[in-house]
Amino acid sequence: MDDSGLWLIGLGPGDLNQMSISALSAAKAANYRFLEGYTALLPPNELGNLEEVVGPWELRMRSSVEQPEELLDLAQNHRVALLVVGDPLQATTHVDLQLRCAQRQIPCHIEHGISITTIVTGAVGLQSYRFGRQCTFAYPYGDYLPTSPLEIILENKERGLHTLALLDLDPTGMGEGDQQPMTPKVAVEVLRKMAQKLEVDVEEWTLVLCSDMGTDDANVNVGSAQQISEVTGGRIHCLLIPAELHDVEDAALARW
Amino acid sequence: MDDSGLWLIGLGPGDLNQMSISALSAAKAANYRFLEGYTALLPPNELGNLEEVVGPWELRMRSSVEQPEELLDLAQNHRVALLVVGDPLQATTHVDLQLRCAQRQIPCHIEHGISITTIVTGAVGLQSYRFGRQCTFAYPYGDYLPTSPLEIILENKERGLHTLALLDLDPTGMGEGDQQPMTPKVAVEVLRKMAQKLEVDVEEWTLVLCSDMGTDDANVNVGSAQQISEVTGGRIHCLLIPAELHDVEDAALARW
Numbered sequence: 001m002d003d004s005g006l007w008l009i010g011l012g013p014g015d016l017n018q019m020s021i022s023a024l025s026a027a028k029a030a031n032y033r034f035l036e037g038y039t040a041l042l043p044p045n046e047l048g049n050l051e052e053v054v055g056p057w058e059l060r061m062r063s064s065v066e067q068p069e070e071l072l073d074l075a076q077n078h079r080v081a082l083l084v085v086g087d088p089l090q091a092t093t094h095v096d097l098q099l100r101c102a103q104r105q106i107p108c109h110i111e112h113g114i115s116i117t118t119i120v121t122g123a124v125g126l127q128s129y130r131f132g133r134q135c136t137f138a139y140p141y142g143d144y145l146p147t148s149p150l151e152i153i154l155e156n157k158e159r160g161l162h163t164l165a166l167l168d169l170d171p172t173g174m175g176e177g178d179q180q181p182m183t184p185k186v187a188v189e190v191l192r193k194m195a196q197k198l199e200v201d202v203e204e205w206t207l208v209l210c211s212d213m214g215t216d217d218a219n220v221n222v223g224s225a226q227q228i229s230e231v232t233g234g235r236i237h238c239l240l241i242p243a244e245l246h247d248v249e250d251a252a253l254a255r256w
Numbered sequence: 257m258d259d260s261g262l263w264l265i266g267l268g269p270g271d272l273n274q275m276s277i278s279a280l281s282a283a284k285a286a287n288y289r290f291l292e293g294y295t296a297l298l299p300p301n302e303l304g305n306l307e308e309v310v311g312p313w314e315l316r317m318r319s320s321v322e323q324p325e326e327l328l329d330l331a332q333n334h335r336v337a338l339l340v341v342g343d344p345l346q347a348t349t350h351v352d353l354q355l356r357c358a359q360r361q362i363p364c365h366i367e368h369g370i371s372i373t374t375i376v377t378g379a380v381g382l383q384s385y386r387f388g389r390q391c392t393f394a395y396p397y398g399d400y401l402p403t404s405p406l407e408i409i410l411e412n413k414e415r416g417l418h419t420l421a422l423l424d425l426d427p428t429g430m431g432e433g434d435q436q437p438m439t440p441k442v443a444v445e446v447l448r449k450m451a452q453k454l455e456v457d458v459e460e461w462t463l464v465l466c467s468d469m470g471t472d473d474a475n476v477n478v479g480s481a482q483q484i485s486e487v488t489g490g491r492i493h494c495l496l497i498p499a500e501l502h503d504v505e506d507a508a509l510a511r512w
Binding site for chain 2 (some may be wrong): 010012013015016017019021022024025049084088090092095096097101102104111112113114115117118119121122125127128129130131132133134135137155159161172199214248251252255
């Protein structure tokens with residue numbers, strides 16, 4: 001392994017045993033390890049295991065990843081690992097890091113990870129090739145509530161495609177403070193508010209709530225908006241909004 | 257680990273070091289190992305390493321996976337691993353295996369893997385949330401050539417979304433014989449034939465050819481249909497058809 005550079009290392013979806021063999025070895029070999037703490041979160045128990053698995057690490061939030069001078073200065077002469085939950089290149093920020101490394105002629109290595117987008121499109125039983133564009137439900141700020149996520153869902157549905165809706169982690173929108181993954185209750189509130197603005201009835205829709213996917217606590221709930229809003233367990237969630245179901249999909253969803 | 261059941265184990269995209277730690281351990285612990293050989297392929301050198309990494313294995317093609325009595329009978333009393341390149345639940349067939357296990361009350365475990373869909377949507381530098389529905393270019397049979405892949409690409413483009421086009425591995429369409437991954441030349445022929453039928457001009461489009469992603473030989477080529485059709489290196493390819501590019505994406509693609 002070279003003596004300097006930036007390693008963008010995917011930790012996988014939550015359980016550190018889902019790191020790849022080569023990601024683990026790159027993380028261990030680093031001189032400095034930073035956990036990127038705002039595009040995704042590790043479960044608390046795995047956060048506790050991280051030092052034992054890869055070695056000492058520090059947390060870095062949005063500002064030090066988007067203005068990465070500290071990381072890049074270090075990477076000029078040392079092996080620096082930025083640990084990212086999921087796959088490190090699913091967030092635009094990390095692509096930007098690659099480009100900045102290229103500008104400064106710092107070697108930038110990628111260790112891919114298992115991504116939530118792979119897990120939910122496959123594991124629930126919906127067919128992965130039937131997913132349209134994904135969207136994200138952001139926390140509402142006062143009266144401001146964009147309807148673009150529901151517009152994406154409606155466009156997908158019209159084309160017979162399922163939608164993956166990721167749920168916001170950060171009520172402040174700044175990527176700096178404590179992260180609070182959006183609960184099913186708030187997610188359904190956001191969906192209903194968008195539906196009201198666009199005058200769409202979502203109450204009869206079937207929703208699939210995926211909770212803590214890729215960990216031992218993984219759980220799937222299928223139900224109406226009202227039923228999903230009442231789910232209280234789980235830590236990190238995302239929502240699938242299926243289009244009309246094919247037969248195998250119907251049978252696969254009936255398991256949950 | 258339990259004494260019997262079926263383990264669907266993701267090998268990742270080609271380099272066995274990209275298996276997850278827990279996938280490796282499940283594969284090693286199995287009493288019987290079968291490599292699913294028709295939805296994706298390992299590079300020849302990794303195929304040679306497989307026994308050393310996980311233990312002895314046998315190849316199984318489409319019929320024994322879609323009519324899985326042999327697998328399920330064995331799994332009733334033994335630990336049976338079905339090794340799948342990429343993520344084991346991205347193909348409908350494997351979801352069907354889960355359902356059959358449930359019917360026969362055979363425990364079915366999933367070990368997720370890094371999927372080509374994660375790698376290409378992130379690694380190339382296009383934003384993963386801007387991808388629409390994916391499609392697959394099948395080998396043409398005589399005069400028969402469905403235009404649905406190009407229709408998906410056109411719909412995506414109209415909505416400002418990129419498309420991932422997977423390329424067929426199997427000229428016979430049966431999933432049984434020797435697999436022959438579609439070359440860039442044939443892929444562009446298929447694209448042009450579809451374009452002719454739909455009266456669309458694709459010659460000015462920018463295409464992104466991703467070759468052997470997730471292996472040491474990974475390579476990306478950006479160019480026109482004509483330029484891409486002339487690429488001769490590489491083993492397994494897929495195509496990205498970008499919509500209009502954002503700034504970071506433009507910079508990211510300019511690297512290749």
